[in-house]
Amino acid sequence: MGTFFEPSLIFTSIPKLLSYLHITIEILVLSVALGLLLGILIAVPKLYNVPILKEIMTVYISFIRGTPILIQLFLVFYGLPVVVGLFGVDITRMDPFYFVIITYTLSNAAAFAEIFRAAIKSVDYGQTEAAYSVGFTAWQNFYRIVFPQAIRVAFPNIANTSISSLKDTSLAFSIGVMDMMGRGDTLISATAHALEIYLALSVIYYVIVLIFERCFKWIERYLNRYILKEESSL
Amino acid sequence: MIQLSNIHKSFGKTEVLKGINMQVNKGDIISILGPSGSGKTTLLRCINFLEKANEGSIAIDDIALDVKHATKKDIVALRKKTAMVFQSYNLFQHKTVLQNITEGLVVVQKKSEKEAIEIAKTMLAKIGLEHKADAYPSALSGGQQQRVGIARALALNPEVILFDEPTSALDPELVGEVLDVIRKIAKEGITMIIVTHEMNFARDISNRIVFMDGGVVVEEGSPRDVFNNPKHDRTKQFLRRLTPEYTYEI
Numbered sequence: 284m285g286t287f288f289e290p291s292l293i294f295t296s297i298p299k300l301l302s303y304l305h306i307t308i309e310i311l312v313l314s315v316a317l318g319l320l321l322g323i324l325i326a327v328p329k330l331y332n333v334p335i336l337k338e339i340m341t342v343y344i345s346f347i348r349g350t351p352i353l354i355q356l357f358l359v360f361y362g363l364p365v366v367v368g369l370f371g372v373d374i375t376r377m378d379p380f381y382f383v384i385i386t387y388t389l390s391n392a393a394a395f396a397e398i399f400r401a402a403i404k405s406v407d408y409g410q411t412e413a414a415y416s417v418g419f420t421a422w423q424n425f426y427r428i429v430f431p432q433a434i435r436v437a438f439p440n441i442a443n444t445s446i447s448s449l450k451d452t453s454l455a456f457s458i459g460v461m462d463m464m465g466r467g468d469t470l471i472s473a474t475a476h477a478l479e480i481y482l483a484l485s486v487i488y489y490v491i492v493l494i495f496e497r498c499f500k501w502i503e504r505y506l507n508r509y510i511l512k513e514e515s516s517l
Numbered sequence: 518m519i520q521l522s523n524i525h526k527s528f529g530k531t532e533v534l535k536g537i538n539m540q541v542n543k544g545d546i547i548s549i550l551g552p553s554g555s556g557k558t559t560l561l562r563c564i565n566f567l568e569k570a571n572e573g574s575i576a577i578d579d580i581a582l583d584v585k586h587a588t589k590k591d592i593v594a595l596r597k598k599t600a601m602v603f604q605s606y607n608l609f610q611h612k613t614v615l616q617n618i619t620e621g622l623v624v625v626q627k628k629s630e631k632e633a634i635e636i637a638k639t640m641l642a643k644i645g646l647e648h649k650a651d652a653y654p655s656a657l658s659g660g661q662q663q664r665v666g667i668a669r670a671l672a673l674n675p676e677v678i679l680f681d682e683p684t685s686a687l688d689p690e691l692v693g694e695v696l697d698v699i700r701k702i703a704k705e706g707i708t709m710i711i712v713t714h715e716m717n718f719a720r721d722i723s724n725r726i727v728f729m730d731g732g733v734v735v736e737e738g739s740p741r742d743v744f745n746n747p748k749h750d751r752t753k754q755f756l757r758r759l760t761p762e763y764t765y766e767i
């Protein structure tokens with residue numbers, strides 16, 4: 284343990300930590316992208332009231348919501364090899380990185396599914412009827428009319444969930460993934476200065492979050508381009 | 518030509534349409550009148566399967582469907598022959614005025630973007646909204662939105678345009694501009710079925726009036742016959758209530 288505070292260590296450790304930034308970003312981008320896809324699939328049975336599947340999805344979503352992500356991470360890390368082992372597949376030596384991706388994808392998907400469901404429901408059904416009256420198929424209506432508008436409604440929530448997810452990636456280190464946190468841990472061991480390293484890490488996470496928030500704001504503004512001050516059109 | 522035969526429709530236990538027969542010839546402009554709840558909207562929606570009738574058959578042009586056995590493909594094919602103008606406009610909110618019109622042309626009719634835009638511009642000229650081509654629906658007045666709704670329907674060049682109370686969501690001062698647009702396109706020989714509570718408009722524009730009550734067609738005929746010389750008591754009552762100042766021969 285270091286005995287006194289050494290501010291310069293904050294600045295010298297930042298580049299060292301940043302060299303592992305790509306791992307954090309990879310985890311985030313993959314788990315958000317896959318989570319979005321899976322989230323849509325999970326939302327569908329609930330939207331269209333598919334029996335049985337709908338109940339399974341409800342339980343799934345509520346389980347993910349009701350348990351800490353760290354526990355989910357360990358459940359996947361220790362549990363998945365057991366489950367696939369039953370089918371004769373050995374993944375005990377799989378890179379922990381993939382367990383992280385799987386866990387965060389599953390977790391994000393549950394959150395995104397609920398976001399999508401509410402957003403899709405919020406699109407006025409009259410437009411769907413208009414699309415049908417023109418001769419659209421259900422699929423054409425979904426991807427040309429409903430989905431683009433649902434995305435607008437869903438986006439701010441998707442953005443928030445993604446930012447939480449970015450912060451959660453710092454837990455990947457608990458199952459041995461060498462990301463910024465992992466690198467931070469080795470730096471702490473090497474320098475015996477924990478506070479400086481954690482300060483450096485918090486600066487990095489905070490700046491990334493700020494950058495993301497700024498980007499999300501731009502996207503949001505674009506998605507809202509067709510929404511006018513309601514008052515003026517009345 | 519459009520032929521509706523024996524259309525029945527129930528919601529739960531209530532039968533809303535009790536065997537409707539109707540023939541519509543090319544170029545007909547038919548107004549459907551009737552008291553609230555008589556099934557006018559439901560009938561219109563059964564024609565393009567927004568509501569699936571329980572029984573009966575629908576024929577439009579070369580497509581004839583027994584509603585009970587209509588497949589998804591049949592339904593889409595039938596819808597391609599029709600277009601609808603909705604009470605609440607139902608414009609695609611995320612598309613510009615121009616895109617609202619080109620959307621169906623490109624997606625359903627597989628026209629090229631260029632051709633679709635050309636058609637859309639012609640339609641916009643017709644409804645007097647060329648200058649709003651790039652506006653979003655939320656920036657338009659109700660009357661303007663409904664005119665776009667009409668242009669969207671018209672652009673598809675359908676066998677028939679179905680209008681469900683196209684002006685009843687509008688502020689009174691905006692009704693005129695929409696009725697004028699419908700009058701204008703009526704002159705082009707497009708087949709139209711219009712559900713409306715605008716009696717004077719219906720009388721001027723239609724070549725046939727259909728009066729519905731309680732899920733059946735009570736009476737139909739030329740506007741003169743139905744307005745000046747209604748045969749059924751229910752028609753008389755309805756007209757008396759709606760147009761108290763209007764005198765007809767008994």
Ligand SMILES: Nc1ncnc2c1ncn2[C@@H]1O[C@H](COP(=O)(O)OP(=O)(O)OP(=O)(O)O)[C@@H](O)[C@H]1O
Pocket residue numbers: 528533551552553554555556557558559560
């Ligand atoms: N989706 C539905 N579910 C249940 N009942 C319905 C539904 N749609 C219509 N109805 C009922 O069917 C009857 C006929 O309704 P419809 O909308 O066709 O009447 P309408 O003649 O268009 O009346 P209005 O002049 O008020 O528009 C009404 O009693 C209505 O309550």
Ligand SMILES: [Mg+2]
Pocket residue numbers: 557558559682
């Ligand atoms: Mg109605």
